[in-house]
Amino acid sequence: xxxxxxxxxxxxxxxxxxxxxxxxxxxxxxxxxxxxxxxxxxxxxxxxxxxxxxxxxxxxxxxxxxxxxxxxxxxxxxxxxxxxxxxxxxxxxxxxxxxxxxxxxxxxxxxxxxxxxxxxxxxxxxxxxxxxxxxxxxxxxxxxxxxxxxxxxxxxxxxxxxxxxxxxxxxxxxxxxxxxxxxxxxxxxxxxxxxxxxxxxxxxxxxxxxxxxxxxxxxxxxxxxxxxxxxxxxxxxxxxxxxxxxxxxxxxxxxxxxxxxxxxxxxxxxxxxxxxxxxxxxxxxxxxxxxxxxxxxxxxxxxxxxxxxxxxxxxxxxxxxxxx
Amino acid sequence: xxxxxxxxxxxxxxxxxxxxxxxxxxxxxxxxxxxxxxxxxxxxxxxxxxxxxxxxxxxxxxxxxxxxxxxxxxxxxxxxxxxxxxxxxxxxxxxxxxxxxxxxxxxxxxxxxxxxxxxxxxxxxxxxxxxxxxxxxxxxxxxxxxxxxxxxxxxxxxxxxxxxxxxxxxxxxxxxxxxxxxxxxxxxxxxxxxxxxxxxxxxxxxxxxxxxxxxxxxxxxxxxxxxxxxxxxxxxxxxxx
Numbered sequence: 001x002x003x004x005x006x007x008x009x010x011x012x013x014x015x016x017x018x019x020x021x022x023x024x025x026x027x028x029x030x031x032x033x034x035x036x037x038x039x040x041x042x043x044x045x046x047x048x049x050x051x052x053x054x055x056x057x058x059x060x061x062x063x064x065x066x067x068x069x070x071x072x073x074x075x076x077x078x079x080x081x082x083x084x085x086x087x088x089x090x091x092x093x094x095x096x097x098x099x100x101x102x103x104x105x106x107x108x109x110x111x112x113x114x115x116x117x118x119x120x121x122x123x124x125x126x127x128x129x130x131x132x133x134x135x136x137x138x139x140x141x142x143x144x145x146x147x148x149x150x151x152x153x154x155x156x157x158x159x160x161x162x163x164x165x166x167x168x169x170x171x172x173x174x175x176x177x178x179x180x181x182x183x184x185x186x187x188x189x190x191x192x193x194x195x196x197x198x199x200x201x202x203x204x205x206x207x208x209x210x211x212x213x214x215x216x217x218x219x220x221x222x223x224x225x226x227x228x229x230x231x232x233x234x235x236x237x238x239x240x241x242x243x244x245x246x247x248x249x250x251x252x253x254x255x256x257x258x259x260x261x262x263x264x265x266x267x268x269x270x271x272x273x274x275x276x277x278x279x280x281x282x283x284x285x286x287x288x289x290x291x292x293x294x295x296x297x298x299x300x301x302x303x304x305x306x307x308x309x310x311x312x313x314x315x316x317x318x319x320x321x322x323x324x
Numbered sequence: 325x326x327x328x329x330x331x332x333x334x335x336x337x338x339x340x341x342x343x344x345x346x347x348x349x350x351x352x353x354x355x356x357x358x359x360x361x362x363x364x365x366x367x368x369x370x371x372x373x374x375x376x377x378x379x380x381x382x383x384x385x386x387x388x389x390x391x392x393x394x395x396x397x398x399x400x401x402x403x404x405x406x407x408x409x410x411x412x413x414x415x416x417x418x419x420x421x422x423x424x425x426x427x428x429x430x431x432x433x434x435x436x437x438x439x440x441x442x443x444x445x446x447x448x449x450x451x452x453x454x455x456x457x458x459x460x461x462x463x464x465x466x467x468x469x470x471x472x473x474x475x476x477x478x479x480x481x482x483x484x485x486x487x488x489x490x491x492x493x494x495x496x497x498x499x500x501x502x503x504x505x506x507x508x509x510x511x512x513x514x515x516x517x518x519x520x521x522x523x524x525x526x527x528x529x530x531x532x533x534x535x536x537x538x539x540x541x542x543x544x545x546x547x548x549x550x551x552x553x554x555x556x557x558x559x560x561x562x563x564x565x
Binding site: 182183186187193194196197198199200201202204 | 375377396397398401402406407409413414415416417418422423425426427429430433434435438474475477478
């Protein structure tokens, strides 16, 4: 069996295991961790399209997460629209919002771009905090509890939420897989390396950035809808939390930016560490953040290409040793 | 021979500096034209104006009968113009093959056939054995070769080479000169910016000399070398007497 066939076999087994996992999981705590892993792996994978492949380092993806969350919630509470539709509407809203945000931010490069994205997410949070009549202000609101209502994205038990999150993650992975193998994938990598050289070989750099930002924003917004449906609550601080922006970037950096599975692997590592720490040490303030910071420092110091980069190097070295 | 590139009265200022002033030049199809001049003469600025990296303050650029003035670089590239950079700008993290594929994608959006076309361009510049090497690990001459292959892969009719020989040793210069000759034999129109006179004499029959952003001489290599203005620009006014 050649290398890629072996990889495909491993992936198929992993997928089957992920689908079968709810048969083995009984505790709500474990479900909670699994769902968080899938959700943040999904958001990280969506971030990675822009931040990893095109190297446009956004720290403002909470903007799209929040827009997705608010769009579906407003539609559901004010007009009774199903969050399934609201999820798509939220994606469209986020996609449209990415146009002016991109127009503003993409004229800046490097750290200035990053700071501008942080600012836009913060501004959106303030907007939703101030306008009470429009979207419940700072108090937020709880989602109406409809019991078991699959058409309204409400389920009994946690297993269905697990499958929704898994579906989202698979969607983002499939999208990333096809983009990375297409011309667009090469173009994103190229403009991430050098924008002038990319322009010189005929790449419409502003256009490519705009398009991938739209895709990334759309997907991230879907995660926002799912999250409020899962926790039955929305307020500006949850929806536009800076933590979401940070995690989206962090899981990708740890796992390996610009790789298909990097964000997933990074999330598994970070979230399981966080969960284990929490169960050992309780909710002591600062412990989680400290460990996060230590992991990040270790990666940046020793493995700036992330875990995926490490694995690639390892395989390459093994191959070199095998062929004398 | 019809005209490949007609530049008319091109001007660009940066603050108080007149980087390029009323420069006009015409390149005929299948001709190799060398653009020479002392440091800071405006050669690279002229390239950037032609390719759309800068917007000219005045003047026009017409290539193959089409007005290109004010177009963005990627649109200029679609019209059959390609360039290399003075300081090579490879996509460092990508392999040689992937680098050149980005060029090939301009005329062919399918990865499979773009890969084939990229391999042709890589073979042409003699980099085939390094196809899977990351671009940042290449030597200087190989990075220049890569730049040429990537530009070639866009299937240009006009190629602008910006100091491709700078920093090469004499053997490598000979190789680069041979490569430029083969490009010309392929029917490409070439504009080359170069400091190295040996290389300029070897590749170009038509030379344009810039100094302080202005065209001071134009003609065959021998005419240009005998021109007192050119000698003054390079060696100072006492030498020209």
